[in-house]
Amino acid sequence: MKTKCKGIIPAIAVLMVAALPVWWAIWFMIAGALIPLDELKATIGPVLGIEESGGYAYWPVLPSYPTLRPAVELLLDTPQFFTMFWNTCKLVFPQVLGQFLVGAPAAWAFSRLRFRGRTAMFAIYTILMLMPFQVMMVPSYLVADTLGLMDSIWAVILPGVFSTFPVFIMAKGFDAVPFAVLEAASLDGAGPLQTFVRIGVPLGVPGILSALVLGFLEAWNAIEQPMTFLKTRSNWPLSLFLPQIVSDKVGLAMASSLVMLAPTVLIFLFGQKYLELGIQASGLKE
Structure with missing residues (x-):
């Protein structure tokens, strides 16, 4: 039983690493739907071509102050x-x-x-x-x-x-x-x-x-x-x-x-x- 567990754990680890890009894309959308517009301009503004933003683009793992405004705007x-x-x-x-x-x-x-x-x-x-x-x-x-x-x-x-x-x-x-x-x-x-x-x-x-x-x-x-x-x-x-x-x-x-x-x-x-x-x-x- 211990031998089987030792063989399963590395396989699970490999699968988790392989699935990470997929989960990151999903988390990218979830976080983006909760990030306010001014923070989006500050983080990925250079990619979007927004003039007031400068420097390098980056993506926060968690929004600084989450908001439901995009969802409300979409639904209402x-x-x-x-x-x-x-x-x-x-x-x-x-x-x-x-x-x-x-x-x-x-x-x-x-x-x-x-x-x-x-x-x-x-x-x-x-x-x-x-x-x-x-x-x-x-x-x-x-x-x-x-x-x-x-x-x-x-x-x-x-x-x-x-x-x-x-x-x-x-x-x-x-x-x-x-x-x-x-x-x-x-x-x-x-x-x-x-x-x-x-x-x-x-x-x-x-x-x-x-x-x-x-x-x-x-x-x-x-x-x-x-x-x-x-x-x-x-x-x-x-x-x-x-x-x-x-x-x-x-x-x-x-x-x-x-x-x-x-x-x-x-x-x-x-x-x-x-x-x-x-x-x-x-x-x-x-």
């Missing part, structure tokens, strides 16, 4: 923040729902059905998954413009719904469903749709939820897609609101970043178990 005096928060919800949740309704049946077909061209089609899915948005931006723009969807939320939602990445993750999760269970269901008279709904979905929950969690995180933090397809400012999500905050509103930017970070942290904490189960299931072989 910034109505456009709530508008863009609602816009973000309108863009993200339909995407996640659509990824389940479209991606789960497609993933089941790739994983458990055998048909001509299956391997080639899945290879095309994998290639499309590896392509960044910059490569697919022009075709997506042309399609959205042809369909008359430009400057509407559907120009962002529909490409996200038909994304190939959730299909790939869900298919790997469905691969862990034993064929023996499917054969037993077939002998009991269950059709393909019944087998998918009553067996595939319940047993594929880890892969489905892991794909939906990753899809939520990607859609919530998306910048390039809304910037490309949404021209009207009233349709912008939070990811486009934060860069518009000017340098003399650093505290407001920090408070906005914390509020925007909160849903992603909660979703990740909720889905962390399913992410781990999905990774484990994708590595299992029947």
Whole structure:
């Protein structure tokens, strides 16, 4: 037991050091949301280009006199923040729902059905998954413009719904469903749709939820897609609101970043178990 403890302690220390940059970034936002504007100008003024500040920039570990003014200003005096928060919800949740309704049946077909061209089609899915948005931006723009969807939320939602990445993750999760269970269901008279709904979905929950969690995180933090397809400012999500905050509103930017970070942290904490189960299931072989 002592030998195991001696081996665990160095591993924990290494992980804590590796996680320090992440925790520092989070603490940077928390402290920035509590530091008053005059102290921010004195500490990071040179980075922001504020003329009255001079010397070197530094960041205090703790604010000299904490204030909630940035949070109050955000929640009471910034109505456009709530508008863009609602816009973000309108863009993200339909995407996640659509990824389940479209991606789960497609993933089941790739994983458990055998048909001509299956391997080639899945290879095309994998290639499309590896392509960044910059490569697919022009075709997506042309399609959205042809369909008359430009400057509407559907120009962002529909490409996200038909994304190939959730299909790939869900298919790997469905691969862990034993064929023996499917054969037993077939002998009991269950059709393909019944087998998918009553067996595939319940047993594929880890892969489905892991794909939906990753899809939520990607859609919530998306910048390039809304910037490309949404021209009207009233349709912008939070990811486009934060860069518009000017340098003399650093505290407001920090408070906005914390509020925007909160849903992603909660979703990740909720889905962390399913992410781990999905990774484990994708590595299992029947």
